[in-house]
Amino acid sequence: MNRSATDLPDDERASTVTAGFSMGLVEIDQGPRPTPLQWIERKMLTRPLIGPIAVLVIAVIVFSIVSPNFGTLQNFSLILQQVQVIAMLGIAQTLIILTAGIDLSVAAVMLLSQVAMGRFAVAMGLPVELSLVLGILVGIACGAINGLIVTKLNIPPFIATLGSLSIFYALNIFISDGESVPFAEVPALLTWLGTGFQIIGTTFTWGQVLTLLMFVLFAYILRSTAWGTHVYAVGDNLEAARLSGIRVDRVLMSVYVIAGLIIGITAWLLIGRIGSISPTAGAAYNLASITAVVIGGTSLFGGRGRIMGTLLGSLIVGVFSSGLSLAGFDSLWQEFTIGILIIGAVAVDQRLRKIGR
Numbered sequence: 001m002n003r004s005a006t007d008l009p010d011d012e013r014a015s016t017v018t019a020g021f022s023m024g025l026v027e028i029d030q031g032p033r034p035t036p037l038q039w040i041e042r043k044m045l046t047r048p049l050i051g052p053i054a055v056l057v058i059a060v061i062v063f064s065i066v067s068p069n070f071g072t073l074q075n076f077s078l079i080l081q082q083v084q085v086i087a088m089l090g091i092a093q094t095l096i097i098l099t100a101g102i103d104l105s106v107a108a109v110m111l112l113s114q115v116a117m118g119r120f121a122v123a124m125g126l127p128v129e130l131s132l133v134l135g136i137l138v139g140i141a142c143g144a145i146n147g148l149i150v151t152k153l154n155i156p157p158f159i160a161t162l163g164s165l166s167i168f169y170a171l172n173i174f175i176s177d178g179e180s181v182p183f184a185e186v187p188a189l190l191t192w193l194g195t196g197f198q199i200i201g202t203t204f205t206w207g208q209v210l211t212l213l214m215f216v217l218f219a220y221i222l223r224s225t226a227w228g229t230h231v232y233a234v235g236d237n238l239e240a241a242r243l244s245g246i247r248v249d250r251v252l253m254s255v256y257v258i259a260g261l262i263i264g265i266t267a268w269l270l271i272g273r274i275g276s277i278s279p280t281a282g283a284a285y286n287l288a289s290i291t292a293v294v295i296g297g298t299s300l301f302g303g304r305g306r307i308m309g310t311l312l313g314s315l316i317v318g319v320f321s322s323g324l325s326l327a328g329f330d331s332l333w334q335e336f337t338i339g340i341l342i343i344g345a346v347a348v349d350q351r352l353r354k355i356g357r
Contacts, residue, residue: 087310
């Protein structure tokens with residue numbers, strides 16, 4: 001008479017199950033298989049660039065079908081030229097947001113730095129190389145001021161940079177007297193990043209090259225250095241980072257100083273982009289830089305994101321603006337679409353944070 005495994009004594013049942021494993025007759029119940037949505041969410045949690053890449057690829061395909069002029073190499077070069085300043089500011093913004101902060105003063109610091117370059121070189125007659133360095137040092141100083149306010153006065157970054165935004169912008173107007181320096185008076189070195197070169201019949205600028213190199217550099221720094229690891233740790237859990245021996249205030253201070261350095265370099269890029277020095281050009285880039293970071297998949301709550309995601313986020317904004325414009329849509333629909341992308345990106349981030357807990 002045959003007996004089932006449950007009818008056997010414990011020792012015989014154990015040997016039977018063991019034999020079943022060895023013969024492949026017993027299967028382990030691993031629970032329900034994940035749904036396609038759950039599989040995608042898990043992949044996005046471990047590979048945060050998947051979402052921005054998918055959005056960018058789909059947008060490029062759709063707009064290339066809608067408008068034949070969109071898919072040209074010349075148009076892609078133009079898109080990169082249009083977003084390069086926002087993308088560079090986005091690098092600085094990403095570093096700060098990774099530490100669970102935010103900087104509302106990036107555009108004001110950029111304007112103050114470029115105006116300082118112009119005043120040193122044009123009004124004061126200093127050597128243009130020295131003027132460039134001093135202008136970048138102004139950006140570093142502004143970043144250091146923000147860092148001191150956050151670390152020493154313990155003021156939340158949102159409030160600290162909201163206040164410094166007004167201060168830096170007022171200084172910018174005061175130093176420049178509200179007047180622009182025309183292209184004819186700007187030294188050639190300050191506009192050099194706007195000069196172009198030809199590749200396959202398409203014009204690219206040295207500013208585009210610098211922007212891409214900066215992204216590669218900081219992608220490496222965040223991924224492969226101890227400092228980058230500390231930045232993520234501080235943003236993920238500040239108290240845990242402090243208890244593990246990380247000098248949190250020093251990390252935060254270094255982030256704001258390095259952000260100031262990047263913004264100072266971006267001021268040079270802006271002069272080359274517009275060909276002149278204006279105290280108001282790019283004043284709205286504060287929110288644009290945050291938009292690029294958020295759409296690129298960096299969490300506003302800190303500790304999660306990739307610097308290359310910010311480049312993708314900048315390109316997504318540029319692709320949608322260019323594609324909708326070539327398709328004949330009014331500029332208000334460009335703003336509408338960007339708003340939808342921001343809300344969607346934050347909603348996805350919230351969902352992924354719940355899954356990751």
